[in-house]
Amino acid sequence: MTSPTVRDLPELRKSRGAYFTPPAIAEFLAAWAIDHSPVATVLDPTCGEAVFLAAAGRQLVSAGTAPAVLDRQVFGVDLHQASLEAAMGTLEAEGLDARLEAGDFFSFPTPNQVGCTLPAMDAVIGNPPFVRYQQHIGEARKRSAAAALAQGVRLSGLASSWAALLVHACGFLKPEGRLAIVLPAELLTVHYAEPVRRWLRERFAAVHLVLFERLQFEEALEKVVLVTAQGSGGCEAFSLYQVESAQDLGKLRPFDHFNVTPAAEGKWTELLLPVRSRQLFKGVTSEHFSSLGDYGAPELGTVTGANDYFALSEETRLAFSLDRNQVARISPPGTKHLQGLSFTRHQWERLRESGEPVWMLQPPLDDATPELLSYLAHGERLGVPDGYKCQMRTPWWRPPLVSPPDLFFTYMSHRYPRLVTNSARASFVNSMHGVRLRPGTPDEASVALPLLALNSVTLLGAEIFGRSYGGGVLKMEPREAALLPVPRPDSLRAAWRQLKPERAGLDRQLQAGRWAAVSRRVDEVLLSEGLGLDASDVTSLRAAATSLRARRLGAG
Ligand SMILES: C[S@@+](CC[C@H](N)C(=O)[O-])C[C@H]1O[C@@H](n2cnc3c(N)ncnc32)[C@H](O)[C@@H]1O
Numbered sequence: 001m002t003s004p005t006v007r008d009l010p011e012l013r014k015s016r017g018a019y020f021t022p023p024a025i026a027e028f029l030a031a032w033a034i035d036h037s038p039v040a041t042v043l044d045p046t047c048g049e050a051v052f053l054a055a056a057g058r059q060l061v062s063a064g065t066a067p068a069v070l071d072r073q074v075f076g077v078d079l080h081q082a083s084l085e086a087a088m089g090t091l092e093a094e095g096l097d098a099r100l101e102a103g104d105f106f107s108f109p110t111p112n113q114v115g116c117t118l119p120a121m122d123a124v125i126g127n128p129p130f131v132r133y134q135q136h137i138g139e140a141r142k143r144s145a146a147a148a149l150a151q152g153v154r155l156s157g158l159a160s161s162w163a164a165l166l167v168h169a170c171g172f173l174k175p176e177g178r179l180a181i182v183l184p185a186e187l188l189t190v191h192y193a194e195p196v197r198r199w200l201r202e203r204f205a206a207v208h209l210v211l212f213e214r215l216q217f218e219e220a221l222e223k224v225v226l227v228t229a230q231g232s233g234g235c236e237a238f239s240l241y242q243v244e245s246a247q248d249l250g251k252l253r254p255f256d257h258f259n260v261t262p263a264a265e266g267k268w269t270e271l272l273l274p275v276r277s278r279q280l281f282k283g284v285t286s287e288h289f290s291s292l293g294d295y296g297a298p299e300l301g302t303v304t305g306a307n308d309y310f311a312l313s314e315e316t317r318l319a320f321s322l323d324r325n326q327v328a329r330i331s332p333p334g335t336k337h338l339q340g341l342s343f344t345r346h347q348w349e350r351l352r353e354s355g356e357p358v359w360m361l362q363p364p365l366d367d368a369t370p371e372l373l374s375y376l377a378h379g380e381r382l383g384v385p386d387g388y389k390c391q392m393r394t395p396w397w398r399p400p401l402v403s404p405p406d407l408f409f410t411y412m413s414h415r416y417p418r419l420v421t422n423s424a425r426a427s428f429v430n431s432m433h434g435v436r437l438r439p440g441t442p443d444e445a446s447v448a449l450p451l452l453a454l455n456s457v458t459l460l461g462a463e464i465f466g467r468s469y470g471g472g473v474l475k476m477e478p479r480e481a482a483l484l485p486v487p488r489p490d491s492l493r494a495a496w497r498q499l500k501p502e503r504a505g506l507d508r509q510l511q512a513g514r515w516a517a518v519s520r521r522v523d524e525v526l527l528s529e530g531l532g533l534d535a536s537d538v539t540s541l542r543a544a545a546t547s548l549r550a551r552r553l554g555a556g
Contacts (some may be wrong), residue, residue, distance in 0.1 A: 017129020019217050021051050025142050029054035029180035032228050033123035038064040044126040045105045047076030050087035052125045074098035077105045081475035106143040110171030121172045127182040128165035136161045153199045158192040178230045185223035188268040205231030207238045213246045221323040224394030239263045270464050285485040288531045293482030296334050296437045298409055301430040304399040305334045307388025311357035320375045327359035328401050331426045335410045341450040341507045342421035362401050394493050402429055406436025406446040411476045419450040429448035433478055442489045449497035452487050454519045454543040455526045461485040463548035471551040495526040
């Protein structure tokens with residue numbers, strides 16, 4: 001592969017998603033796609049400097065294709081003219097050839113559309129550009145979304161550029177054609193890729209994934225997955241291969257894979273786990289765990305429509321002489337103040353004294369006191385009643401209060417989602433979820449769950465069931481939070497008996513940020529001593545949670 005031209009600045013390369021593929025990966029994918037056929041037609045829709053096209057040319061020639069006809073079988077498109085010049089240089093230096101087209105690949109109609117200038121392909125290979133939605137904008141985005149929609153895949157505005165490119169490129173494949181492509185590993189995890197995951201299952205007769213243990217694109221800092229797929233008509237299961245690095249691709253053998261049945265809906269994060277950890281997680285959760293939803297359905301907090309106005313500090317309450325019966329006690333918006341295992345009345349009072357918004361406006365419906373009217377006039381001056389949520393409710397000034405739950409659940413997290421006992425019996429706004437324990441759950445559940453949920457199985461479950469958002473944030477909607485595996489009541493009781501005397505100390509450690517040490521202690525008591533898991537199994541579960549967390553945070 002030749003090096004990028006001198007004038008091709010790093011920022012320009014980044015803006016068009018130009019990260020170049022290690023030759024060992026291109027070789028492997030081209031060989032699989034061409035499958036020894038001397039007559040195969042091959043397309044790289046974003047060919048850059050031709051690492052894939054050269055690999056394809058070599059495969060074809062070794063299968064018996066005459067170099068003179070390569071420009072009728074090998075096709076490359078790229079919008080960067082200088083890359084195409086470098087590409088031609090690469091090919092010619094090896095006595096190879098290809099038909100290269102300069103232009104935006106989305107402006108190339110597929111063979112079943114009017115004006116197509118490229119033939120239907122036996123193979124599509126390559127490494128599409130990875131440009132995140134914030135940069136993938138304007139006309140380019142519109143064209144790409146329309147191209148994907150023409151293939152039946154509706155992408156959201158949050159999709160990165162690779163998603164539409166993949167789908168449009170496959171519009172060039174013959175029904176029995178072969179796809180062999182490098183994609184960001186976020187294909188498996190991010191929410192916006194859900195339509196692509198569904199399409200992969202429904203479009204191809206067989207799909208194989210190759211995952212790497214190590215980062216393969218230093219420059220892009222993005223983990224990748226190789227996707228090879230063939231035929232049409234849909235498939236039930238995928239085959240999954242895991243290798244250390246590109247150097248190990250040559251050692252892959254047929255039948256060396258694991259079959260995985262990816263979820264019809266939601267993410268496929270668990271495919272990122274080594275098979276042993278995945279099986280272990282499934283076994284342990286089905287035998288010893290129930291789900292948070294069995295204890296109580298996670299629910300949304302109050303959506304006020306304007307927290308700055310509806311959540312009041314003590315100072316504001318007094319300044320407007322609002323009475324205690326005109327406000328309700330809440331945990332202030334945000335979750336920064338919830339560092340420990342519980343939110344106590346004492347903590348709430350401290351927050352009140354330090355000026356935090358610990359009240360929510362909640363006057364009686366027939367309230368017409370001058371104090372309230374004065375606060376409402378203040379809101380009107382701020383334009384609060386014009387907000388969407390306020391316009392949707394009558395009266396606009398009374399947000400629907402959610403009564404105090406037994407536990408809070410922090411649903412946007414960097415490290416892991418946390419359960420917090422609501423000892424303050426405060427209500428809450430939608431910066432977290434609430435969990436109200438069902439009748440019949442053990443009495444100790446509301447105090448025991450926050451500590452016991454720090455075990456490695458629950459932490460791993462959060463990575464598996466949560467959604468990874470931009471910046472590495474893990475988000476769990478109530479429906480996903482309900483799936484979180486937590487110890488069954490009998491194991492919960494037994495582990496709590498042992499940990500209760502240590503609770504205060506562990507809480508202090510947690511507040512000091514030493515959560516990993518706390519988690520180890522919980523693993524010891526709950527998983528090792530309580531459930532009798534082998535030390536090696538506990539280590540595998542912890543390592544699996546750590547690796548998914550690191551992968552998620554790395555993606556941010
Ligand atoms: C990740 S690089 C891959 C290049 C080459 N296939 C490789 O693997 O080394 C992506 C390439 O896509 C090109 N590109 C980006 N958007 C494109 C578009 N809409 N149409 C055609 N090429 C595009 C960039 O110029 C860049 O060369």
